[in-house]
Amino acid sequence: MKNRSFDKYWYYRDAVQSPDADVIFLRNLYRRLRGRNPKVLREDFCGTFANLCEWVKLGSSYRGVGVDLDHQPLNYGRKNYLSKLKADEQKRIKLIEGDVRGANSQLADIVVAMNFSYFSLHEREDLKTYIKSAHRHLKRNGLFVADCFGGSECMDQITDRTRKRGYWYHWEQANFFPVGNRAKFHIHFKRDGEKIRKRVFTYDWRMWSIPELRDLMHEAGFRKTLVYWQDDDDVFRPSEKGEPCASWLAYVVGLK
Ligand SMILES: C[S@@+](CC[C@H](N)C(=O)[O-])C[C@H]1O[C@@H](n2cnc3c(N)ncnc32)[C@H](O)[C@@H]1O
The missing domain is CATH 2.20.25 (N-terminal domain of TfIIb)
Structure with a gap:
């Protein structure tokens, strides 16, 4: 067989990500909790920022900021996703190459950390510094959303x-x-x-647990935290218990 070139980010997106469904989840979550539409999404650890490229398609008031340390996935996203957007959508995305703990940006309605990227911060103090930065970069009533898995x-x-x-x-x-x-x-x-x-x-x-994450969110200044647990029908619903299973997935949400 002829050796076709291998595009690792294409396979990553196809196997791991669901940007179109994820942005709808985030928008609906904000609507449910805040009673209006969000505008600005800051995606930390954004990689190829596939989510932001879907976010700006939701409407002309939707803007996005992406932060990642690594220029390789950022450049991939610029070449393969950003370039395919309409000019007006492209203008509504801003990218920052830098550490999520230090990168300053406009304030967001939602700060999101997807695909467990904050698990790469191993020490409690490092994770707390990050969560404080997420808090600082949110508008009043903003939401910090982080996914978590375990089992x-x-x-x-x-x-x-x-x-x-x-x-x-x-x-x-x-x-x-x-x-x-x-x-x-x-x-x-x-x-x-x-x-x-x-x-x-x-x-x-580091496999951070939900209670560790919630504790840190409270210490970082979030007024309230909620957990959305993935049920058998794949819908994420608020839960204060979860259930024992071999593998579970949840969103932990900090409310500013
Ligand atoms: C697992 S990938 C996640 C990509 C994307 N968020 C997703 O949903 O698939 C983790 C990304 O986090 C970035 N990263 C790791 N530590 C970081 C830090 N301290 N600040 C900014 N980006 C970081 C890496 O460069 C990598 O692109």
């Missing part, structure tokens, strides 16, 4: 294999160290008829 399976060494169109997506948990709740994860892709591409993305994470 008994996340304290194990396992590989989840998912069939996608034309390829397999592998999510490998390489280890788990209970003393520090640290774990290493790898993403591998195996295109049909080709050898597996190993460790296309690797993450060294």
Whole structure:
């Protein structure tokens, strides 16, 4: 078979992200909690900022700020997503190459950290500094939204294999160290008829728990926190309990 080029961000987006559904979730969450439409979304750890590119399509009042340390995914997003937007939509996105803890931007209605990116901050003080920055960059009544995952399976060494169109997506948990709740994860892709591409993305994470996150949000100044737990029908609903399962997903929301 002819060796086609491999675009790792295309596969990442196809396997891991759902930007069109995620921005609707964020907009509806803000509407439900604040009774009006949000305008400005700040996406921290934005990578290729696929979410922002969907956000600005929601209407002419929707603006976005993306922050990421790494110019490689930012440049990928500029070339592959931003360039495909209408001129007016492009103008409503601002990108900052920098650390989420220090990058100053306009104030947002929603600050979001998606795909567990803040798990790369291993120390409590570092995570607190970040959450304080999220708080500082929100308007009055703003929301900070961070996803979180866990469950008994996340304290194990396992590989989840998912069939996608034309390829397999592998999510490998390489280890788990209970003393520090640290774990290493790898993403591998195996295109049909080709050898597996190993460790296309690797993450060294601390598995933060929901109560740790809520405590830090309160310490950082958020007045209230809510948890939206993913139910069996894939809908996220407010919950103060959750349920025991091998693998769970939730959004933790800080209300300024
Ligand atoms: C797991 S990717 C997530 C990309 C995207 N948010 C998503 O939903 O898929 C993590 C991103 O966080 C960025 N990152 C890690 N630490 C950061 C920091 N302290 N400040 C800004 N960006 C950071 C990395 O460069 C990487 O692009």
